[in-house]
Amino acid sequence: MRAFVLTAPREFEVQDLAPPTATPGSVVIDVQRVGVCGTDVEFFTGEMQYLHEGHARFPIRLGHEWMGTVATVGDDVDPSWIGRRVTGDTMLGCGVCRRCLAGNQHVCEFRYEVGVRNGFAGALAEQLAMPVSALHALPDTVDDVLGALVEPGGNALRSVWGANLAAGDRALILGAGTIGLLAAMFAKSRGAEVHLMGRSERSLNFARALGFDGVWSESKLPDLPWDAVIDASNAPALPAKALELVEPAKRVVYVGLAGSPSVIDTRTMALKDVTCVGILSASPGLAGTIEAYASGAVDPRPLVAATVGLDGVGAILAGQRFDEAGDGPKMHVDPRI
Numbered sequence: 001m002r003a004f005v006l007t008a009p010r011e012f013e014v015q016d017l018a019p020p021t022a023t024p025g026s027v028v029i030d031v032q033r034v035g036v037c038g039t040d041v042e043f044f045t046g047e048m049q050y051l052h053e054g055h056a057r058f059p060i061r062l063g064h065e066w067m068g069t070v071a072t073v074g075d076d077v078d079p080s081w082i083g084r085r086v087t088g089d090t091m092l093g094c095g096v097c098r099r100c101l102a103g104n105q106h107v108c109e110f111r112y113e114v115g116v117r118n119g120f121a122g123a124l125a126e127q128l129a130m131p132v133s134a135l136h137a138l139p140d141t142v143d144d145v146l147g148a149l150v151e152p153g154g155n156a157l158r159s160v161w162g163a164n165l166a167a168g169d170r171a172l173i174l175g176a177g178t179i180g181l182l183a184a185m186f187a188k189s190r191g192a193e194v195h196l197m198g199r200s201e202r203s204l205n206f207a208r209a210l211g212f213d214g215v216w217s218e219s220k221l222p223d224l225p226w227d228a229v230i231d232a233s234n235a236p237a238l239p240a241k242a243l244e245l246v247e248p249a250k251r252v253v254y255v256g257l258a259g260s261p262s263v264i265d266t267r268t269m270a271l272k273d274v275t276c277v278g279i280l281s282a283s284p285g286l287a288g289t290i291e292a293y294a295s296g297a298v299d300p301r302p303l304v305a306a307t308v309g310l311d312g313v314g315a316i317l318a319g320q321r322f323d324e325a326g327d328g329p330k331m332h333v334d335p336r337i
Helices: 038-045 049-053 150-163 178-189 201-209 238-245 266-271 283-295 310-317
Strands: 002-008 011-016 026-036 065-073 085-088 127-131 135-137 170-174 193-198 214-217 226-231 246-254 275-278 304-308 330-333
Touching: 002 310, 011 310, 026 310, 038 310, 065 127, 065 150, 135 283, 150 178, 150 226, 150 246, 150 283, 170 178, 170 238, 178 193, 178 226, 193 201, 201 214, 226 238, 238 246, 238 266, 304 310, 310 330
Parallel strands: 170 193, 170 226, 193 214, 226 246, 246 275, 304 330
Antiparallel strands: 002 011, 026 065, 026 127, 026 330, 065 085, 085 135
C-alpha cells in the first residue's frame, strides 16, 4: 500500500509498504479521508515535544484525524464490523493501569497515540490497523468530510464542556483556526453569544462569514464581560491574556499549545476565583461530536479548504496553499487519489 512517511524534519516520501493485517482484537480499515493538523506540522518542522522527550522518533507515519471503512477483522472480532464506516480514538491506553481503569485512558502514561506517539502508525496511508475497542461507527448522516472532523471536533466539544457555557453566556475564543472555529460552533449551538479573536485578516474574514456575534483582532477587542475564555491558539502570551480577560468566578479553558512555555500568574487566578481547565484529547467527546454532526446541530464542513492525495501532503505540511483551496483552515487528504 502507499503511505506518506516523514523520515526526518522536512524530509518525506510516499512509500510502498506492506499492508497491515487484522490481528486479534483489531481491524484493518480502508482509509477514505484524513485531516492534517498543527501537531503534524510540528512533527514536520521537528518542534514537536514528543520528539525531544523520546515518545516519538523518525520515521513516522502521521494521521490521527481520519475516517474509513472496515475491510477485514481479526479472528475474535465480530464480523459485522466489515463494511461499516468508522472513525476512531487517537488515544490508546494500556487498559490495565489506574488511569485506564478509571476511564481516563487518554492520559495513560503508557498510551499509544495514533500517528503521534510510541510508533503507532497513522492514517496517512491507504490502510490503517486499529483496535476494535477504539472504533466509533459513523451514521449515514455523517459523511466522509464530517467523519474526518470528529477528532478535532471532540477536542472542541470538550473545551465547551470545560467552559460550562449556558444559553445567553458570552464566550470569547482565542484563535480562529480549526479548533477555535469548532469550539465557537459548539458554543453557538448551546445558545451562547460567541466572539473570536484572531490574527490574520484572511482567517478573521472567514470567521465573520460563518456568522458569529463578533470577530476581532486583539487591538479591536471590545471591553466586554466574558463568562468564559477558551484559548485555542498557539501563542505563548495568550494563556495569560485569557486569565486577564475572563470575568471573576468564571472559567478559562486551555486547549491550544504553544511551541514554547506559557506563563500565567496564579495570583490572578486565585484572586479572581477563576476555574482553569486543561484539555488534552478528544476521547471523551467523540460520541457527542458524532451526535452533534449527525443531528445537524454543528456542521463544520465549510472549514475544509481542499482535499488532496498523498502526494500533496508534504506541500501542506510546508505551509503551501493550493490555488483552488478555499479560505477554511483545514486541509484533508484522500489516500485513494
